Amino acid sequence: xxxxxxxxxxxxxxxxxxxxxxxxxxxxxxxxxxxxxxxxxxxxxxxxxxxxxxxxxxxxxxxxxxxxxxxxxxxxxxxxxxxxxxxxxxxxxxxxxxxxxxxxxxxxxxxxxxxxxxxxxxxxxxxxxxxxxxxxxxxxxxxxxxxxxxxxxxxxxxxxxxxxxxxxxxxxxxxxxxxxxxxxxxxxxxxxxxxxxxxxxxxxxxxxxxxxxxxxxxxxxxxxxxxxxxxxxxxxxxxxxxxxxxxxxxxxxxxxxxxxxxxxxxxxxxxxxxxxxxxxxxxxxxxxxxxxxxxxxxxxxxxxxxxxxxxxxxxxxxxxxxxxxxxxxxxxxxxxxxxxxxxxxxxxxxxxxxxxxxxxxxxxxxxxxxxxxxxxxxxxxxxxxxxxxxxxxxxxxxxxxxxxxxxxxxxxxxxxxxxxxxxxxxxxxx
Ligand SMILES: *[C@@H]1O[C@H](CO)[C@@H](O)[C@H](O)[C@H]1NC(C)=O
Ligand SMILES: *[C@@H]1O[C@H](CO)[C@@H](O)[C@H](O)[C@H]1NC(C)=O
Numbered sequence: 001x002x003x004x005x006x007x008x009x010x011x012x013x014x015x016x017x018x019x020x021x022x023x024x025x026x027x028x029x030x031x032x033x034x035x036x037x038x039x040x041x042x043x044x045x046x047x048x049x050x051x052x053x054x055x056x057x058x059x060x061x062x063x064x065x066x067x068x069x070x071x072x073x074x075x076x077x078x079x080x081x082x083x084x085x086x087x088x089x090x091x092x093x094x095x096x097x098x099x100x101x102x103x104x105x106x107x108x109x110x111x112x113x114x115x116x117x118x119x120x121x122x123x124x125x126x127x128x129x130x131x132x133x134x135x136x137x138x139x140x141x142x143x144x145x146x147x148x149x150x151x152x153x154x155x156x157x158x159x160x161x162x163x164x165x166x167x168x169x170x171x172x173x174x175x176x177x178x179x180x181x182x183x184x185x186x187x188x189x190x191x192x193x194x195x196x197x198x199x200x201x202x203x204x205x206x207x208x209x210x211x212x213x214x215x216x217x218x219x220x221x222x223x224x225x226x227x228x229x230x231x232x233x234x235x236x237x238x239x240x241x242x243x244x245x246x247x248x249x250x251x252x253x254x255x256x257x258x259x260x261x262x263x264x265x266x267x268x269x270x271x272x273x274x275x276x277x278x279x280x281x282x283x284x285x286x287x288x289x290x291x292x293x294x295x296x297x298x299x300x301x302x303x304x305x306x307x308x309x310x311x312x313x314x315x316x317x318x319x320x321x322x323x324x325x326x327x328x329x330x331x332x333x334x335x336x337x338x339x340x341x342x343x344x345x346x347x348x349x350x351x352x353x354x355x356x357x358x359x360x361x362x363x364x365x366x367x368x369x370x371x372x373x374x375x376x377x378x379x380x381x382x383x384x385x386x387x388x389x390x391x392x393x394x395x396x397x398x399x400x401x402x403x404x405x406x407x408x409x410x411x412x413x414x415x416x417x418x419x420x421x422x423x424x425x426x427x428x429x430x
Contacts, residue, residue, distance in 0.1 A: 076338050076392060077105030077125075077358035078379065079311055080115065084365040086382040090118035093362075096384050098122045101392045107310065107358045109168065111151040120158040127163040127358075128152070130189070135167050135178050138185035144192035153196060163203040164189060165310075169250065171228055172211035179228070182206060183235045190243055205240060207248040207310035210256075210289060213296055218275035219282065219349065222292030223299055237302040246356070247302075249293050250311035253285035254333070261285065262324045267336035280348035286312070286337065287347040294349050307350075312337060313360035315373035316387050325373055331388035334359055334379070338390055 080093070087093070090112070097103050104124055108115060111128040119126050130138060130147065137143045152161055166186045170178050186204050193199040210216065212233070214225045224233045240247055257265035264270045265285045272283040282288045290307060297303055314333035318325030337357065346353035364378035364387065380386055386393070 076103055076342075077107060077356065078103050078362040079313075079358050079360045080106045080108055081361045081363070081365050081368075082109070082112070082115075083367045084363060084382060085367055087363055087365075088382065088384060090115040092384075094118040094122055094124070097124060097362075100394055102394060103362075103392055105162075105356070105358065106362070107165075113151075113155070116151075116155040116159050116161070119160070120155065123160055125160050125162040127165060128161060129165040129168060130185075132167040132170060132173065132175075132178055135170065135185045136181045138166065139181050139188050141188055141191060144185075144188045145195060147189070148192045148196050148198065152193075152198065152202065156198065156201065161202055163205060163245075164193075165248070166204060166206045168207055169209040169211075170206060171225075171232060172209045179232060182232060183239060186236070186239055190239075199243070203245040204243060205245045205248050205308070206236070207250050209250050210252075210293070212249075213292055216289065216292035218273075218277055219288045219291035220275050220277040220280075220295050222295035224296045229296075229300060233296075234300050237297065237300060237305065240305055241302065246306035246308040247293070247297065248308045248310040249290075250360075251286060251289040251293075251309060252312055253289065254314045256285055256289070257324070259323045266324070266329065266332050267340060268332075275348070278348070282348060284336075284340070286340070290347050290355070291349040294347070307355060309341065309355050309357040311358055311360040313377045315376040316364075316378075317376035318373035319371060322371075322373060327388045331390055335390035338392075 078097075088096075094115075097106070105127070106119070106124060107127040107129075109129050110131060116126065116128070128151065134147070138147065152164070155161060166189060167178065167182065170182050173179070186206065190199060190204045193202055193204070212224055212228070213222055215221050215223045223229070237247065239245075253265035262268075264273065264283070267284045267286075270283065272281045273288065274281050282291075290309075293307060294303060297305060297307075314330040315322075315325055316327040316330040337359070341355040341357045344352055344354055359379060361377045361379070363380050363382055364376050366375055366382070368374045376387075378387055379390070379392070
């Protein structure tokens with residue numbers, strides 16, 4: 001897929017807003033995302049304490065906030081693609097992601113200066129991309145230094161740039177000029193980062209489509225394409241190991257599934273698929289795809305590297321020939337994906353791992369060519385309304401209590417999850 005990402009969850013909930021209104025009973029949050037029922041139970045319990053005193057109420061509620069929301073705040077990256085003519089200005093997007101979602105990593109398909117500026121002081125981890133057509137020139141150290149000087153140094157460290165990707169799905173372009181220059185370009189870029197003393201802060205990698213594999217089924221027989229394996233992937237993997245950077249892939253069960261395998265692709269209960277070589281049972285297609293990549297890496301002796309899911313997703317709309325394409329199914333895939341990759345379950349060949357993951361995509365992108373589905377991979381519409389909910393909106397609790405005729409409005413802001421500090425900016429007793 002042509003498109004835009006981030007690493008892991010250090011839950012920086014910067015601004016958590018809570019409003020308690022008074023009309024008897026807890027009003028379920030309006031349009032969100034995943035305030036868990038547990039949260040409601042705890043708030044309902046908190047209600048019993050209200051008559052004691054308002055300060056105890058505040059204390060109790062804040063206690064529940066901390067205890068309930070800290071573990072519940074997940075994190076996920078998104079691809080911020082911009083092939084559209086109707087997207088909001090980058091500062092609005094950055095503000096929205098920070099304030100209203102738990103997304104704490106974004107991946108860009110370029111190094112758009114307006115976007116880099118917009119993410120300054122957000123703490124959100126930003127990955128930028130050197131477009132494919134600049135790869136041959138990037139093998140020249142002068143060009144690489146200039147690229148870092150122009151595209152990275154003006155923005156870091158205010159903008160938390162954590163990784164630079166050299167191209168996107170370069171090997172499956174079949175363009176020999178690009179493929180031959182890929183690893184030298186990555187090495188040269190890394191050298192330029194060393195010269196700028198940015199190599200400890202910023203990694204270099206490149207994402208691959210599953211087309212990089214010649215064999216993926218069963219997962220244990222995964223292999224890289226012959227020729228590329230020795231001449232490109234081996235030096236690439238060596239570079240990644242030497243620089244402690246991850247191998248990045250773009251797995252899409254959506255593109256690998258049929259009506260028969262829809263349950264398997266969506267992480268629904270299903271009979272599973274047995275890998276007869278290993279005796280391992282696969283209960284979802286993503287695990288099978290990840291393990292095929294892992295097996296291919298292992299053949300070359302690189303099973304110790306981290307694997308990052310640079311892109312995956314599911315469209316919420318398609319044409320009539322496509323099965324399983326609607327907002328409910330997209331929500332099911334991305335929601336189950338988010339749970340699975342962060343659960344620590346790992347895969348049959350990589351047990352107990354979590355995977356840094358970037359959903360494709362942040363927005364529906366109206367100028368993307370191809371079938372309808374291509375323009376409908378977004379989690380959000382261009383006006384930032386959610387297409388569906390996978391629990392990435394920040395908890396905004398609106399509830400009401402009718403006690404002692406209070407009308408209590410609390411607005412909590414700046415809840416620092418690490419330091420357990422908060423303040424409330426409104427507290428009114430009309
Ligand atoms: C994975 O975790 C399980 C449960 O904690 C443990 O029994 C198992 O040994 C772990 N496996 C690996 C490979 O670490
Ligand atoms: C409670 O106060 C808030 C904020 O002052 C106000 O918007 C809301 O309408 C009030 N609710 C009731 C039931 O009085």
